[in-house]
Amino acid sequence: MPTSNELAEDRTDLAQDRTDWAEDRTILANERTFAGWMRTGLASAGVGLGFQAIFGKFEPTWLAKIGATIFILIGVVIFYIAYIKACDLQRRMDSHAAEPMSHSNFRLISMLFIAGSLMLNVILWLL
Numbered sequence: 001m002p003t004s005n006e007l008a009e010d011r012t013d014l015a016q017d018r019t020d021w022a023e024d025r026t027i028l029a030n031e032r033t034f035a036g037w038m039r040t041g042l043a044s045a046g047v048g049l050g051f052q053a054i055f056g057k058f059e060p061t062w063l064a065k066i067g068a069t070i071f072i073l074i075g076v077v078i079f080y081i082a083y084i085k086a087c088d089l090q091r092r093m094d095s096h097a098a099e100p101m102s103h104s105n106f107r108l109i110s111m112l113f114i115a116g117s118l119m120l121n122v123i124l125w126l127l
Contacts, residue, residue, distance in 0.1 A: 028098055037082030038109065044078060048075065052068035076118065079117070
């Protein structure tokens with residue numbers, strides 16, 4: 001029969017395992033949240049593109065382009081904030097069984113979305 005000391009150690013080990021799993025779940029939830037913010041930023045850039053497509057014939061044309069630019073820049077801000085927040089949380093967490101995405105991957109994905117959105121904006125102004 002286990003002693004009370006052994007039972008206390010077993011409970012401590014189980015509690016530590018639950019804490020480790022919770023941290024791993026939080027890391028994975030952070031990555032899903034990052035992906036959700038990327039989708040939201042992409043939707044904002046898409047609204048900007050749609051804005052230009054619908055109101056592109058509007059006179060003066062620069063007004064439609066400003067409206068489109070606002071939505072595209074909102075998307076850029078969302079991409080940047082998502083990167084900052086994802087890296088911040090990941091820095092504070094310790095992974096155990098989960099394999100977290102690296103900070104450089106968060107940065108690469110965000111910077112590609114930002115570059116694409118800014119290029120879209122430049123193209124809209126050149127049309």
